[in-house]
Amino acid sequence: MTTIIDQLAPADEAELSEILTAASGDRQPLRILGGGTRTETAHIAGTPLDVSAISGVVTYEPGEMTLIARAGTPLPEIEAMLEAEGQSLAFEPPDLRGVLGGRGIPTIGGAIAANASGPRRIRTGACRDHLLGLRFVDGPGRILRNGGRVMKNVTGLDLSRLLCGSHGTLGVLTEVAIKTLPHAQARATLGFHGIDELRALGIFSKALATPYEVSGAAFLDGTAWLRIEGLPPQVEYRQQRLLEMFGAHDIQTLDGAATRELWRGLRDVAHFAGDLPLWRILVKPTDAAAIVARLHDLGGQVSLDWGGGLIWYCGPGEASSLRQIAPHATLVRRGGVPGPAFPPEAPAITRLSQELRRRFDPAGILNPGLMDS
Amino acid sequence: MSGIIMPQPDSTILARAAQIVAALREVLPEDTVISDGNETRAYECDALTAYRCPPLAVVLPRSTAEVAAAMRVCSDMGVPVVPRGAGTSLAGGALPTADCVVIGTARLRDVLEIDTDNRFMRVQTGVTNLSVSEVLAPHGFFYAPDPSSQLACTIAGNIAMNSGGAHCLKYGVTTNNLMGATVVLTSGEIVEFGGPQAGAAGLDLLGLLCGSEGQLGIVTEAVLRILPRPEGARPVLIGFDSAEVAGECVARIIRSGVLPVAIEYMDEPCLRAVENFAKAGYPDCPAVLIVEVEGSPDEIAVQIAHIREIADALNPVEFRESRNADDALAIWKGRKSAFGAMGRLGDYICLDGTVPVGQLPHTLRRIGELSKEHGLEVANVFHAGDGNMHPLILFNANEPGQLERAEAFGADILRLCVEVGGCLTGEHGVGIEKRDLMTAQYDPDDLAIQMEVKDVFDPAWLLNPAKVFPLESSARYRQRAAE
Structure with a gap:
């Protein structure tokens, strides 16, 4: 290794391609940086590759619910642009800076690479469900396209979904096409105070089986929260029906502004800022109660999102105990915990994933080890 | 035989047909393997009926373990496998080859x-x-x-x-x-x-x-x-005197913040056929939209009022609301019978390209022009909200050369869809039908990475091998796999 480069910062896709071709030739590992908000990549031994200059909205067609943007485009810029047209990214990408201690500004490419999905996942799906297509550069520097810019597209293999959530290990994203949605004209929240996780899960199952399109179901500090959204009369109606269903006593209702505020905090897991290890655990919602009980035994705190399908655990539990309790646990903030951050997978899945990585990145230069394989 | 070519069956596999069937019978229950020529004929095609070829054998397993057993035999003996659901693919996705074993899901019904x-x-x-x-x-x-x-x-x-x-x-x-x-x-x-x-x-x-x-x-x-399930659903029917205005209405509805469950579009040739067939009582105009919204009666009323306001600004020929379930059925009746109605007019090819919603009017106009150039009629009925078009090209299969002409017309339409920013297929799949058009949408490298992904899962290229990827592009992979 003779090359000594502190940081690579391509100005455009073509330059990025050249850099990757050269790095593949030299087998020089790279650590991909978008907005630089995700500190969990810090342990990767690789030359930083800053792609934030590959930025800018290419097209935005509100009447087609379609946005095409270069991967380094800051999320706040996109959100403001959509807001002006009464639309939003329905998957509510969380801003984890507060939790991860990262600085910088989140980018759309980073959100897609991490498949970052907020509380509305239970209603409108995950980040990957809003992705229409993308451009990316693979390890050897090939500029590649998959999908497109239209709502329905089954032409060829769906590599867009594969790249979404691959954390840059299959290719460096340069441009993404995503579906935008009209955002709700009205919103409200119901709060059920002084209850435990078990009761909260019962409330979630009941509420999510109604046709009232509950778009958030989270639990924090002894309170279960349900969010409803829609046209103003719809929200009023849905709120009324839910209040009747649960027996109106002791249910707090929040208006639109308070609802926005509350769910932004829940989305960003603001309540678990700090230094302790933070785990993100995916479960079948009805399994959550038993798992939460065992997590409490380890010490630390728990909150729920996605109707119980997502458990956040912030506490001192050992990785081995965590994985025993919940096989789908990912370490989001290390807090000193060593070892793999991603949950172990079945041998066949690991084999297929590794073989796929070898095809996209034969020299193994893209965020090596980030996904623990 | 028409335009789409399948590779020659592997003669060494055909020569081993009896051994292959015997090996399958050995690991599977007696009635699971079909090899009699009269019975395998039932699997010779899917809904793309212009292309037919009975397989070497058909396996109808009852469990995952039986599918795995069949797959292992085929893999060990190097026999191609064509998976099959109900065989309703319009793209030839389940078309067998003479040297393949079809593995069907017909008995996996629990x-x-x-x-x-x-x-x-x-x-x-x-x-x-x-x-x-x-x-x-x-x-x-x-x-x-x-x-x-x-x-x-x-x-x-x-x-x-x-x-x-x-x-x-x-x-x-x-x-x-x-x-x-x-x-x-x-x-x-x-x-x-x-x-x-x-x-x-x-x-x-x-x-x-x-x-x-x-x-x-x-x-x-x-x-x-x-x-x-939603509390209820209600369609409205909106007639316009031009495709452009109907397209504009779609875009405005989407922008407005009401998200209907469905926005369906029918053009004049389709409306005419539907009217003769189903007597749905649709207005006589160049373009009809059916927009469906969901919710409680009050919620539905609010959303329909929104949509009416948008439509009224565009001077519709008619805005028909459904007051009850019968009205709703009547509005959907024509749309749901559209394919049947078209079938009565003759043979047709159903296309499936998607275009950006804003390109709908332009695309429809171009399809009209192409229709004149190719001398074949076309009708349009499709999911307008997401730009997924279904042009139906009418032809007479008994007249030599017409299928080829219809296919050439179809290919032109699909290239048009790609040109305006769309794609070859929105929901039907590539199969064999659009296989050789893939190069219109994807560059060689874009296809190569997809084929490398297939290679990871299916290194011997035994699964549905001559589909999705243009034969020329996949030749290298298939040959290497065969060696």
Whole structure:
């Protein structure tokens, strides 16, 4: 290794391609940086590759619910642009800076690479469900396209979904096409105070089986929260029906502004800022109660999102105990915990994933080890 | 024989036909393997009926283990496998070759689990799309993707093609409603992708699998996301005197913040055929939209008032509301019988390109011009909200040369879809039908990376081998695999 480069910062896709071709030739590992908000990549031994200059909205067609943007485009810029047209990214990408201690500004490419999905996942799906297509550069520097810019597209293999959530290990994203949605004209929240996780899960199952399109179901500090959204009369109606269903006593209702505020905090897991290890655990919602009980035994705190399908655990539990309790646990903030951050997978899945990585990145230069394989 | 070419069957496989059938019989129950020429003929084609070829044998397993056993035999003996759901593919996705074994899901028909608390169900993939929603109805739930072949098509086929339907504007397509899959790989190995928990932390192999047209594995069981049924649904019918204005109405509705469950479009030739066939009482005008909204009666009224306001500004020929269930049925009647009505006019090819919604008027105009150039009539009926077009090209199969002309016309339309920023197929899949057009949408490298992905899952290229990728592009991979 003779090359000594502190940081690579391509100005455009073509330059990025050249850099990757050269790095593949030299087998020089790279650590991909978008907005630089995700500190969990810090342990990767690789030359930083800053792609934030590959930025800018290419097209935005509100009447087609379609946005095409270069991967380094800051999320706040996109959100403001959509807001002006009464639309939003329905998957509510969380801003984890507060939790991860990262600085910088989140980018759309980073959100897609991490498949970052907020509380509305239970209603409108995950980040990957809003992705229409993308451009990316693979390890050897090939500029590649998959999908497109239209709502329905089954032409060829769906590599867009594969790249979404691959954390840059299959290719460096340069441009993404995503579906935008009209955002709700009205919103409200119901709060059920002084209850435990078990009761909260019962409330979630009941509420999510109604046709009232509950778009958030989270639990924090002894309170279960349900969010409803829609046209103003719809929200009023849905709120009324839910209040009747649960027996109106002791249910707090929040208006639109308070609802926005509350769910932004829940989305960003603001309540678990700090230094302790933070785990993100995916479960079948009805399994959550038993798992939460065992997590409490380890010490630390728990909150729920996605109707119980997502458990956040912030506490001192050992990785081995965590994985025993919940096989789908990912370490989001290390807090000193060593070892793999991603949950172990079945041998066949690991084999297929590794073989796929070898095809996209034969020299193994893209965020090596980030996904623990 | 018409334009699309399949590779010559492998004579060394044909020579071993008896041994292959015997090997399958050895590991599978007696009635599972079909090799009699009269019976295999029933599997010679799917809904792309212009192309036919009976397979070497058909296997109809009852369990994942039996699918795996069959796959292992085929893999060991180097025999191509063509997976088959109900055979409703319009793209030739289930077309056999003479040297292949068809593995069908017809007997994988069990509903294994319905869990409304966690909002999923687990099924064997041979169940039909419609039966899934029927079994959910008593629980107050439904499964959202609803392709128009839902009476016959299977969940296996839906997953293979990433099927959509009329309601995907609001609910998404199969990939957005699929939570997990039990997959038999070419090695015969059984793996689980995803599951009843929300997503997975590793690579999204489930997303890759969905829509892979039987190129990567055979899905024998699926975990499906289920949704509570809406309180009610109501369509409105809006007639316009031009396609442009109808297209504008679609864009304005979408922008307005009301998200209908469906926005369907029919043009004049289609309306004429439908009127003669179903007597649905549609207005006599160049373009009709059917817009459906959901909710309680009050919620529906609010949304329809919104839509009426938008439509009125565009001077519609007619705005017809449904006051009750009968009215609603009448509005849907013509749309639902559109394909049948077109079938009475003669043979047709149904295309499936998607265009950006803003390009609909331009695309429709160009299709009209192409229709004159090719001397064949075309009718349009499609999902306008998401730009997924279904031009129906009418031709006479008995007149020599007409199928080829219709195919050439179709190819021109699909190239047009790509030119205006769209794609070759929105929900039917590539199969053999659009295989050789893939180069219009993807550069050689874009196709190469897809073929490398197939290579990972199916190194011997035994699964549906001569489909999806242009033969010329895939030749290198298939040859290397054969060596």
